[in-house]
Amino acid sequence: MRLVILAAGLVALTGCGGGDDAQTKAADDARDIAMVEKAQNMRPPAERLVPEIITESDLEEKDILGGLCAVQHPSGIHYLAIARPDDAWIKLDGELVRLGPDKGSPEQPYGTWTKYDGKEYSLRMQLTANEGEMEPGAGSGEILVRDSFDREVFRLSTQIECKER
Template sequence: MKTPRHHFPRAAATVMLAALLVGCGDGASSDPAQDAAYVAKIRATHDTPPVMPIAPQRISYGDVEENNLFGVSCAFAPGNGMAVMMMAMPDRAYMKLDGEIVSFAADKGSARMPLGTWAQYDGREYAIRIAQPEGEGPQDGIARVSWTGSIAVLDGKNRPVYEETGTLQCGS
């Protein structure tokens, strides 16, 4: 005696296939603009990696010596601290990322800052934007100015990966 096989009824399969075909239509779009916007949104999601925050490290005196970072500069220390996280000079700015000193070229089309430094510096992967309050920073020494300011480090898609307010100190 044969054991009966359980087959999916052919009628049910035909009905499901017909429903799928009706749902799909003939392939023509009902709204090409809406479809294009949807495709663009999907592409943008896949083409834009997520923002990856960075953690700049303190630039030590040993880093300054090793990389010959002497001369006129404006240094940034986050918060109320004194640990320098960024140094801006007339031609270049420097940050320490992943244990390495990274160099940024001065954007000489940006706003002028004290002692020949600039408000923007551009690097291979990131750009630095320095902001100071309107007006002159307070004098706190013979050849030095110090004021509250902020920096933003932006990725290649102009998205902030590091933002901090602290003290900008310029001197020679």
């Protein structure tokens, strides 16, 4: 009889311990899930970038013609970004990157737009002189490049030239 009571007691204790194990496992699983979700939602550090000079041969290679607005390099000789009605271009790591227009953004001269979007970056080009009413020619402005997390990775106040090419 003592053996039966002892066995029943062990079974009861094992059952209680099993509940603790289930609770511990559930807590561990919840913690692991939270860690995975946190890791998935982490953003990589923002990487500052500097658009490279767009050369005349780059323009010819991509057949970039027509009316455009171009962000001048501080030297005043070359461009850092080109905007047209249907696309914009910046040069990163030796490659021209094409961006599509956000036609909901304010329009600028020659049918260009204030904002252009791409897979990894977006470009905002804002004329600060005459707020979009600039006649063809040059005026002051600003370029802003944002990464895919909408973080600013480049900003420059410089001259923007709008002309027929």
